Amino acid sequence: MVCFFFLSSIVLLSCDTDEFDYQGGKTDFEDVYRPQIHFSPQKNWINDPNGMVYLDGEYHLFYQYNPLGTVWGNMSWGHAISKDLLKWEQQAVKLYPDELGAIFSGSAVIDKNNTAGFGENAMVAIYTSSGQKQTQSIAYSTDKGRTFTKYSENPVIENPGMADFRDPKVFWHEATNKWVMSLSTHHTITFYGSANLIDWEYLSEFRYYDGGPYGIWECPDLFPLEFNGEKKWVLLVSTTNAPNGGTATQYFVGSFDGLSFKADPAPYPLWLDYGRDNYAGVTWSNIPDTDGRAIFIGWMSNWNYANQTPTSGFRGAMTLPRSLSLVQHSDNYLLLGSEVVSEIESIASDWNSVFTGTIVNESKTVEMGITAPPAYELEIEFSDVQDTNPVLELSNVHGDIVKIELDLLNGQLYFDRRNSGHVSFNFAHFPGRFSSPVHSGLDKIKLNVFVDQSSVEVFINEGLSCQTNLVFPKEIYDQMNIVSDNGSLDVNIGVRVFNSIW
Ligand code: FRU
Numbered sequence: 001m002v003c004f005f006f007l008s009s010i011v012l013l014s015c016d017t018d019e020f021d022y023q024g025g026k027t028d029f030e031d032v033y034r035p036q037i038h039f040s041p042q043k044n045w046i047n048d049p050n051g052m053v054y055l056d057g058e059y060h061l062f063y064q065y066n067p068l069g070t071v072w073g074n075m076s077w078g079h080a081i082s083k084d085l086l087k088w089e090q091q092a093v094k095l096y097p098d099e100l101g102a103i104f105s106g107s108a109v110i111d112k113n114n115t116a117g118f119g120e121n122a123m124v125a126i127y128t129s130s131g132q133k134q135t136q137s138i139a140y141s142t143d144k145g146r147t148f149t150k151y152s153e154n155p156v157i158e159n160p161g162m163a164d165f166r167d168p169k170v171f172w173h174e175a176t177n178k179w180v181m182s183l184s185t186h187h188t189i190t191f192y193g194s195a196n197l198i199d200w201e202y203l204s205e206f207r208y209y210d211g212g213p214y215g216i217w218e219c220p221d222l223f224p225l226e227f228n229g230e231k232k233w234v235l236l237v238s239t240t241n242a243p244n245g246g247t248a249t250q251y252f253v254g255s256f257d258g259l260s261f262k263a264d265p266a267p268y269p270l271w272l273d274y275g276r277d278n279y280a281g282v283t284w285s286n287i288p289d290t291d292g293r294a295i296f297i298g299w300m301s302n303w304n305y306a307n308q309t310p311t312s313g314f315r316g317a318m319t320l321p322r323s324l325s326l327v328q329h330s331d332n333y334l335l336l337g338s339e340v341v342s343e344i345e346s347i348a349s350d351w352n353s354v355f356t357g358t359i360v361n362e363s364k365t366v367e368m369g370i371t372a373p374p375a376y377e378l379e380i381e382f383s384d385v386q387d388t389n390p391v392l393e394l395s396n397v398h399g400d401i402v403k404i405e406l407d408l409l410n411g412q413l414y415f416d417r418r419n420s421g422h423v424s425f426n427f428a429h430f431p432g433r434f435s436s437p438v439h440s441g442l443d444k445i446k447l448n449v450f451v452d453q454s455s456v457e458v459f460i461n462e463g464l465s466c467q468t469n470l471v472f473p474k475e476i477y478d479q480m481n482i483v484s485d486n487g488s489l490d491v492n493i494g495v496r497v498f499n500s501i502w
Helices: 342-347
Strands: 044-055 058-066 076-082 088-090 102-111 122-130 134-141 166-173 178-185 188-194 201-206 217-227 230-239 248-256 261-263 279-283 294-299 322-328 334-340 352-366 375-383 391-395 401-407 412-416 433-437 444-452 455-460 465-470 479-498
Touching (some): 044 076, 058 102, 188 217, 230 261, 230 279, 412 455, 433 465
Parallel strands (some): 044 102
Antiparallel strands (some): 044 058, 058 076, 248 261, 294 322, 375 444, 391 479, 455 465
């Protein structure tokens, strides 16, 4: 996004970069807004997740990082490693700006067959060099991502004359025996192919115009997913044209033959997440076949206000890691569902059933039985729904409140953060009430709600639709009300708390 791209980087060029490396040591992971179950940097600014790749038991997460401050700039690749996608060890910064420009978003692959000649199983990062123009460059690591060497002949793809030419995501396409890159090219995604990660040729361009205002397309990801024994292809595109304002990630489901992607008919745009704070996310590369999941993580913010969120010392966090799958919609097209990865069990307490009963024309306070937890999950099942507008309210003693409102006749869920806590840091864009489709009938509605110190992620009906939103309450919400003022509902509520990942 943003037009300040070309201003960046130069500051770092003359620095002794090591001085900015993270050395461990004292951290302030107890800041009131510090996420307790989400990745956030020890200090400074982050945006997009980059270069996510799995190798020998380690999940690597690189990310857009400003080593010098808490606002966007000096873009470099920060790095963290996890064995379980939840507990992260922050590493030294891996790629700093150079004479070609700042290090913008990109991906990483494991070159099993040494196609590039950097060594068997080299980890190869493919990223955008953003200087006077945007070009694509590569760097490699032969020590499992601990150190990287930039390729001496960068860039590997020159700019054909476009202002927006970035965010390469690469995978090995077995059927045609080549690497395939998805690249954002203004309002389209362009695919390139290569035998060796160094020499790239143009394959095709994908565009989709639905008649509405057209955002800039960024951070694409093309990957296969099985549905009913059939291999489908999913294309993620992050765009500045979000359903609830600012930036969000849409998807297309279709086919890919090694040359071009074709979208199946569906009522596009469809959104991976309808909330305001899930952007630039992509899936992990090199997940073993024995696992087979498409594991996704997104940047939990929105360019509308990302530079102003009220955290101190650090700014930015990632969403919870999610496993993506295809689900049939009753109107005969495929939806992309997302659920939090099962690794979350390792930091979760047992479920505590806190309410089972019928709520009729009342605002029922439900004791959650928790005091100041690091983070928690609610599972709420509504059945025998006579009231078509039930509301879940989460609040604290300071009067900060979020409302999750169902409008079942119209098949919508609303997330209202207008009074969620601190909202005035960007009054024009942050407060609001955001809608998302429920994608199901009235008979049974299940919500899974993950509440951390500064975020709420809502998954509807096993992840058929979701909303991720930042919130900045004075304290985590620890009070719950279920409101049914227009009939009755049968409700079943469970709560479990999570240990901090730090
Ligand atoms: C998406 C994005 C990318 C770019 C990066 C720069 O949030 O705008 O297109 O590579 O951020 O930090």
